[in-house]
Amino acid sequence: MMQIQNEITLGDCRDVLKTLEENSIDLIFTSPPYADRRTHTYGGIKPEEYVDWFLPIGKELLRVLKPDGTFMLNIKEKAENGERHTYVLELILALRKQGWLWTEEFIWHKRNCYPGKWPNRFRDAWERLLQFNKTRRFNMHQEEVMVPVGEWANGRLKRLSETDMIRDNSKTRSGFGKNISNWLQRSLAYPTNVLHLATECNNKNHSAVFPEALPEWFIKLFTKEGDWVLDPFMGSGTTVRVAKKMLRNSIGIEIVPEYYNRVKEQIEPVECLLCEEKGVYETNRVK
Numbered sequence: 001m002m003q004i005q006n007e008i009t010l011g012d013c014r015d016v017l018k019t020l021e022e023n024s025i026d027l028i029f030t031s032p033p034y035a036d037r038r039t040h041t042y043g044g045i046k047p048e049e050y051v052d053w054f055l056p057i058g059k060e061l062l063r064v065l066k067p068d069g070t071f072m073l074n075i076k077e078k079a080e081n082g083e084r085h086t087y088v089l090e091l092i093l094a095l096r097k098q099g100w101l102w103t104e105e106f107i108w109h110k111r112n113c114y115p116g117k118w119p120n121r122f123r124d125a126w127e128r129l130l131q132f133n134k135t136r137r138f139n140m141h142q143e144e145v146m147v148p149v150g151e152w153a154n155g156r157l158k159r160l161s162e163t164d165m166i167r168d169n170s171k172t173r174s175g176f177g178k179n180i181s182n183w184l185q186r187s188l189a190y191p192t193n194v195l196h197l198a199t200e201c202n203n204k205n206h207s208a209v210f211p212e213a214l215p216e217w218f219i220k221l222f223t224k225e226g227d228w229v230l231d232p233f234m235g236s237g238t239t240v241r242v243a244k245k246m247l248r249n250s251i252g253i254e255i256v257p258e259y260y261n262r263v264k265e266q267i268e269p270v271e272c273l274l275c276e277e278k279g280v281y282e283t284n285r286v287k
Contacts, residue, residue, distance in 0.1 A: 002226055006244050006267055006284045008252040010260040013232035016253045017060035025064045025251075026139070026227035029215045029239050031074035032057075035087050047078065047087040051094045057232065058095050064230070068139045070222045071100070071132040074108070074210065082120055088128065095132060103138075104131040104193060108214060112198040129195075129218075144220040146188040215239045219246055237263035 009016050032054065035047035045053050061071055077088045092102055106129040116123035197213050215238060219229060225247040231239035234252035236259060243250035244267070254260040267284055 002247070004226070004244065004247055005249045006240060007250070008234065008237070008240060008254070008260065008263055008267060010254060010257060012255050013253040014056055014060070017057070017064060017232060020060075020064045020230075020251070022063050023066050024228060025230045026066055026069045027219060027222045028061055028065060028069070028071040028230045028232070029074075029218055030072070030231045030233045031210060031235070032233045034076050035078055035085065047080065047085045050087045051091050054091060055094055055098060058098055058100070061232070062099055062134065065134055067135050068137060069134070070138055070140075070218075072106075072218050072222075073130040073132065074127060074214070075130065076124070076127045079118075079121065092130065099134070100132040101134070101136065102130065103133045103136075105129070106131065107194045108210075109194055109196045110199045111196050129214075139222060139224075141221060141224065142190055145191055145217060147191050149186055149189045210238060212238055212242050215242045216246065219243060219248060223248055234263060235259055237266060240267065 033045060035045055035050045065071055075088055075091070078085050096102055108127045108129055110125050110127070113123065113125040195214070195217060197211055197217075199211060215229075215231075219242060223229060226249065228249045228251065229239065229243040230251045230253075232253045234240060234254040237252060237254075240250040240252040240263070252263065254263065
């Protein structure tokens, strides 16, 4: 019988992370407070102070992540004095110096983003999801996130040229070749690194809630049932709730008592998908 554990802790992640075992986490999926945001709840870290604030956290995340695990960081830039601030780029460079590999960048396209503009720019309809790893060999289950091939195949694959039937070199000299005929008779394809997901319309009493489909996609991609998922900035508890539904062990850390108490009330009623069918035993721990 599989035992699934769900742990949530009230406290500062800079302290709580030090109590976790080294090399124990398969996936870190989190969205920390963005620079100058959530001033009334999380203090509103200044962009020029953001890197120094985050690096001690990054050090502990590097310690607790398994060598084949993945760290996904959802973060957003800000505009200041008429230009984009560089704090996100500076954080990427600093994390690389800390020992992280910046292996990929995903874009979350908010397909229900409402319109708006400022004098010198338009409203953002996207956010970054930065992927970091400890090593170049990490667990990645690409087949779990495959998507339908799409309507494009109906016309594109009808009449194949000679070059479509071979793996020809890229004309841009990028080193990538392709064999279009490989797509014949296929119903599923690998996705791109752009995720088209609607935002969470119900804020669940939190000022920055992302949709459940966001952590769900990355939990599918980087973990299997029984793996450990960590969110050091738990907020409304979306990541830990989704992890529980997907039969993953989870750890959530939250510094704001109000948010922690709400998740504490919700964590037990959340139902696990296929729990009874798979003979899963659950334990919930709150600290």
